[in-house]
Amino acid sequence: MDDDGRFAYSNELPVEQQMPRELVGKSILEKHGKSDANEAVLQLLRERKALAHQEDYLHSYPHCWRSKMPVIFRAMDQWFIEIDHVPSPAGLAPAMAAPKVVGQESESRPPDPPPAFPLSSGAESAGVIKFRDLALAAIEGVHWIPEWVKNRIGAAVKSRPDWCISRQRSWGVPIPAFYDAQTHPILDARIVRNAADLIEKHGSNAWFEKSCRELWTELKPEDWAGPEPAAKSNDTLDVWIDSGSSSRAVLMRRPELQRAASVSLAESTGQPAGRMPAAQWQADMYLEGSDQHRGWFQSSLLISLAGNGAAPYRTVLTHGFMVKPGKEDPSKKAKISKSEEDKKGQQGVAYEKPQTAESYIKLYGADVVRLWVASQDFRNDIIVSEERINKVAETYRVIRNALRYQLSNLYDFDPARHSVPDEKLTGLDRWILGAFARLEAEVIQAYDAFEFHVVYQKLSQFAAVELSATYHDVVKDRLYTDPANSHRRRSTQTALHRIVTALCQMLAPVLSFTADEAWEFIAGQTVESAHITTWSAGAFPWPAGEETAWQNLFTVRDLVLPELEKARQGKLIGKSLEAKVALRLPSALAGVGERQGDLRELLNVSQLTITSGEAVSVTIAHADGRKCERCWHWETDVGSHPGHPTLCGRCVAAVQENLNTK
Numbered sequence: 001m002d003d004d005g006r007f008a009y010s011n012e013l014p015v016e017q018q019m020p021r022e023l024v025g026k027s028i029l030e031k032h033g034k035s036d037a038n039e040a041v042l043q044l045l046r047e048r049k050a051l052a053h054q055e056d057y058l059h060s061y062p063h064c065w066r067s068k069m070p071v072i073f074r075a076m077d078q079w080f081i082e083i084d085h086v087p088s089p090a091g092l093a094p095a096m097a098a099p100k101v102v103g104q105e106s107e108s109r110p111p112d113p114p115p116a117f118p119l120s121s122g123a124e125s126a127g128v129i130k131f132r133d134l135a136l137a138a139i140e141g142v143h144w145i146p147e148w149v150k151n152r153i154g155a156a157v158k159s160r161p162d163w164c165i166s167r168q169r170s171w172g173v174p175i176p177a178f179y180d181a182q183t184h185p186i187l188d189a190r191i192v193r194n195a196a197d198l199i200e201k202h203g204s205n206a207w208f209e210k211s212c213r214e215l216w217t218e219l220k221p222e223d224w225a226g227p228e229p230a231a232k233s234n235d236t237l238d239v240w241i242d243s244g245s246s247s248r249a250v251l252m253r254r255p256e257l258q259r260a261a262s263v264s265l266a267e268s269t270g271q272p273a274g275r276m277p278a279a280q281w282q283a284d285m286y287l288e289g290s291d292q293h294r295g296w297f298q299s300s301l302l303i304s305l306a307g308n309g310a311a312p313y314r315t316v317l318t319h320g321f322m323v324k325p326g327k328e329d330p331s332k333k334a335k336i337s338k339s340e341e342d343k344k345g346q347q348g349v350a351y352e353k354p355q356t357a358e359s360y361i362k363l364y365g366a367d368v369v370r371l372w373v374a375s376q377d378f379r380n381d382i383i384v385s386e387e388r389i390n391k392v393a394e395t396y397r398v399i400r401n402a403l404r405y406q407l408s409n410l411y412d413f414d415p416a417r418h419s420v421p422d423e424k425l426t427g428l429d430r431w432i433l434g435a436f437a438r439l440e441a442e443v444i445q446a447y448d449a450f451e452f453h454v455v456y457q458k459l460s461q462f463a464a465v466e467l468s469a470t471y472h473d474v475v476k477d478r479l480y481t482d483p484a485n486s487h488r489r490r491s492t493q494t495a496l497h498r499i500v501t502a503l504c505q506m507l508a509p510v511l512s513f514t515a516d517e518a519w520e521f522i523a524g525q526t527v528e529s530a531h532i533t534t535w536s537a538g539a540f541p542w543p544a545g546e547e548t549a550w551q552n553l554f555t556v557r558d559l560v561l562p563e564l565e566k567a568r569q570g571k572l573i574g575k576s577l578e579a580k581v582a583l584r585l586p587s588a589l590a591g592v593g594e595r596q597g598d599l600r601e602l603l604n605v606s607q608l609t610i611t612s613g614e615a616v617s618v619t620i621a622h623a624d625g626r627k628c629e630r631c632w633h634w635e636t637d638v639g640s641h642p643g644h645p646t647l648c649g650r651c652v653a654a655v656q657e658n659l660n661t662k
C-alpha cells in the first residue's frame with residue numbers, strides 16, 4: 001500500500017507476491033461507506049469463482065485512542081536510534097558552538113553541582129560503554145523527586161528497545177532524508193543542517209510543500225559526491241523528539257535561562273571543547289506527570305545525552321494525576337484526561353462541564369485554587385472534589401483574616417519611629433516571634449524539599465492556633481485599651497509588623513494575589529511588591545529558660561481553660577473577664593509565679609492570684625469590683641475617679657495619656 005492508502009507495487013517482493021495488476025491504485029479508504037479496494041477484491045474473487053459468500057458483518061476493530069478513527073496497519077521501513085551502540089569517546093554529536101551569553105548578571109544562586117554526567121570519567125573504558133549505560137549513569141546523577149521514581153525511569157531505560165523515531169503522520173517535523181533510485185536512504189549531517197536552516201527560515205511545511213528536486217537543489221552539500229535522490233522522505237519524527245529537544249531549542253538558546261559563564265566554567269572541566277558547559281545551561285528542574293518516565297523525561301534525557309553529552313536537568317519532579325473522587329470505591333477514581341473531554345465533545349454525548357482550573361477559579365478565586373493545589377501531596381494522585389476545595393477555602397479565610405487583623409492593628413504604627421528592640425519586647429511578643437521563627441525554618445525546609453503540602457499544614461496550623469486562637473485574641477486588650485503610644489502596645493505592634501511582613505513573603509509563592517494585596521498595606525514598606533523582596537527568615541534569639549517558662553505558662557493555661565468553661569456553664573461567670581482565678585502550683589512549674597501578669601493576659605481574666613503548694617489546684621470565683629466600661633475588665637477601682645465614674649484606674653490613665661499626646 002502506498003502513502004495515499006492505495007494498493008501498490010513494491011520493489012522488495014518477488015513477482016509472485018506482487019499486487020495483481022487490476023488492484024494497483026485502488027484506495028482502501030472508504031468513501032460513502034465503501035472502499036474501491038474492497039470492491040475490487042470482491043470483484044476479483046467473484047471472477048475467479050473464489051467467493052463463497054458475501055455478507056456485511058459488524059465486528060470490533062482497532063481505533064486511534066485520540067481521534068477515535070479506525071486504524072490501518074502497514075508494514076513500513078522505519079528509522080531507529082540504536083540504544084546499545086558504543087558511542088565515540090569524544091561525544092555523541094558534533095561539537096556545538098555555545099550561543100553567546102550577553103550581559104548576564106551573576107545571580108545569588110547556590111554554587112552549581114558538577115555536571116550530572118562528566119564524559120571524561122572512565123575514559124579508559126569509554127570504548128566499551130554503551131549508550132544505554134551512559135543513560136543509566138546519567139540517571140544516577142539527577143535528583144529525582146520523589147526519590148523512588150529513579151528506579152522507575154531506570155527500569156524504563158534498562159528495558160527499552162531501540163527507539164523507533166519515524167512516524168507516518170500527515171503533520172509533524174519531517175525526517176530530512178532522501179532516497180536514491182534503489183530506495184536506499186541518503187542521510188548526511190550536512191544535508192540535515194541545511195534542512196534545519198531551511199526550516200528555521202520557512203517553517204517545517206517547506207519540506208512537504210517543495211518537490212524532491214526543489215529541496216535537493218537547496219540542500220545538496222557543495223562537494224556532494226554521493227548518489228542523487230529519486231524521492232524525498234515523507235516520514236515525520238516521533239513527537240517525543242520535538243519536546244525532548246527543549247534542551248537545545250530552549251535552554252541553550254535563551255541566555256536568560258542560563259547561569260553566568262564565569263560561574264560554571266570552573267566547574268565543567270572534562271566537557272568536550274566547543275560545547276557549552278552543562279553547568280551553564282542545564283535546567284534546575286523538569287516537572288511533569290507520572291506517565292512521563294517513558295515519555296518526555298526519557299526522550300529529553302536520551303536526546304540531551306546524545307546531543308549535549310549531559311542530562312538536560314538537575315532535578316526531575318514527578319506528580320500524580322488529578323482524579324475524580326470514587327467515594328464508594330477508591331479503585332474507581334478516574335483520571336481526568338484531555339481525550340476524555342475530546343470524546344464528549346466529538347460524539348455528541350450530553351456535554352458535561354469539564355473540570356478545568358477555570359471553572360474552580362470562577363467559583364473560589366485563583367488563590368484558593370492555588371492553595372488547594374499546594375495543600376495536596378502531589379506525589380500521589382490528587383482527588384478533585386468540591387468538598388476538599390471547600391475545606392481549603394475555610395483555611396484560606398483563616399489566613400486572610402489573620403493578615404487583616406495584623407494590618408488593621410498597625411494603622412498608627414511607623415516602624416521607623418515605634419519599633420521596640422528585641423530585648424525590650426514583652427514576653428508575650430517574644431513568645432510569638434520565637435514561635436514564628438520556628439515556623440519560618442520549617443516552612444523554608446518544606447519549600448526546599450518541594451513539600452508544599454507541608455507548607456500548607458504548618459501555615460494553616462499556625463494561623464489557626466498560635467495566631468487566631470491565642471496571640472491575636474490575647475493582645476486585643478493591649479491594642480485596644482493601652483495608651484496608643486505605650487510600650488506594651490508598641491511592642492505588640494512591632495511583633496505584628498514583623499510577622500505580617502514575613503507572612504506575606506512566606507505566602508507569596510502560593511497565595512500570590514492575597515500576599516501582594518496585603519503587602520500594599522504594610523506600614524513603612526518601600527518595596528512595591530512582595531514578589532520582588534528577599535525573604536530573610538531569621539532565628540529569634542530566646543535566652544535559655546525563657547522558652548521553658550512559656551511552655552509552663554501554656555501548660556497552666558491548658559489546666560485553667562477547662563475550669564473557666566465549667567464556671568461559664570455553671571453560670572458563675574459569663575465572659576472569662578468576669579472571673580477571678582486562684583492558682584496553687586507546685587515548684588516544678590517554675591517561672592510561672594514571676595510571670596503572673598503574662599499568665600493573667602493569656603487566661604484573659606480580670607484577677608489572678610498564685611500560691612505555691614504540692615498539688616495543682618484551680619479555683620474560679622466571680623471577679624471583685626465592677627466592670628470597666630472601656631476595657632471590660634472587672635476592677636475594684638472602677639468609679640474611684642470622679643471625672644470618669646465608669647472607668648478603671650488603668651483606663652483613666654490611658655484616656656488621659658491619649659488626650660495629652662494628641
Ligand SMILES: [Zn+2]
Nearest residue numbers: 628631648651
Ligand atoms: Zn478599664
